[in-house]
Amino acid sequence: GENVEQHPSTLSVQEGDSAVIKCTYSDSASNYFPWYKQELGKRPQLIIDIRSNVGEKKDQRIAVTLNKTAKHFSLHITETQPEDSAVYFCPLTGRRALTFGSGTRLQVQP
Amino acid sequence: DTEVTQTPKHLVMGMTNKKSLKCEQHMGHRAMYWYKQKAKKPPELMFVYSYEKLSINESVPSRFSPECPNSSLLNLHLHALQPEDSALYLCASSQESRDYGYTFGSGTRLTVV
Numbered sequence: 001g002e003n004v005e006q007h008p009s010t011l012s013v014q015e016g017d018s019a020v021i022k023c024t025y026s027d028s029a030s031n032y033f034p035w036y037k038q039e040l041g042k043r044p045q046l047i048i049d050i051r052s053n054v055g056e057k058k059d060q061r062i063a064v065t066l067n068k069t070a071k072h073f074s075l076h077i078t079e080t081q082p083e084d085s086a087v088y089f090c091p092l093t094g095r096r097a098l099t100f101g102s103g104t105r106l107q108v109q110p
Numbered sequence: 111d112t113e114v115t116q117t118p119k120h121l122v123m124g125m126t127n128k129k130s131l132k133c134e135q136h137m138g139h140r141a142m143y144w145y146k147q148k149a150k151k152p153p154e155l156m157f158v159y160s161y162e163k164l165s166i167n168e169s170v171p172s173r174f175s176p177e178c179p180n181s182s183l184l185n186l187h188l189h190a191l192q193p194e195d196s197a198l199y200l201c202a203s204s205q206e207s208r209d210y211g212y213t214f215g216s217g218t219r220l221t222v223v
Contacts, residue, residue, distance in 0.1 A: 044200070
């Protein structure tokens with residue numbers, strides 16, 4: 001069936017370093033690839049998304065890249081800051097509503 | 111208005127109580143959702159409303175009863191809950207039910223005693 005695999009499950013970086021989180025999906029029909037951030041005790045928030053007709057999208061320090069051939073897309077965060085510490089999700093999209101996997105817990109050490 | 115508003119923010123209820131959670135959006139979104147989130151777990155989909163009709167029920171126990179009175183409002187009626195139902199209940203909305211970003215509310219933190 002359809003699924004999304006996200007790696008790594010936890011990531012610890014020093015402030016100022018870059019962080020990369022990768023998701024691999026199985027459904028060739030997927031056209032929409034969002035990333036959500038959830039800080040501790042807060043709501044999930046859409047931080048960036050990309051559609052299948054675009055290979056890369058950037059918004060200030062965050063970017064998403066899509067490789068449709070390899071069926072993976074990645075979140076890139078540059079110059080990380082302590083406020084980037086959160087859980088990041090690449091939920092399964094497609095026929096049903098968003099389905100969240102376990103996510104990646106990013107810790108930015110000051 | 112670009113927000114989803116949920117009330118109440120916190121709720122403590124006994125196992126014999128009946129209560130309702132409310133969710134409101136004025137972004138013209140036609141799809142609305144209820145998710146349940148336990149501590150340190152991802153949000154779990156419960157219900158999806160599309161154009162005010164229930165389109166997905168993820169085999170949720172009948173003690174949870176959703177209602178969509180109009181395109182801006184979504185309720186979740188609670189009755190005879192169990193302590194294990196204690197969780198953060200998140201409402202979300204989107205333009206359509208697939209391939210659009212969701213806007214989440216801040217959630218209702220429910221404790222069943």
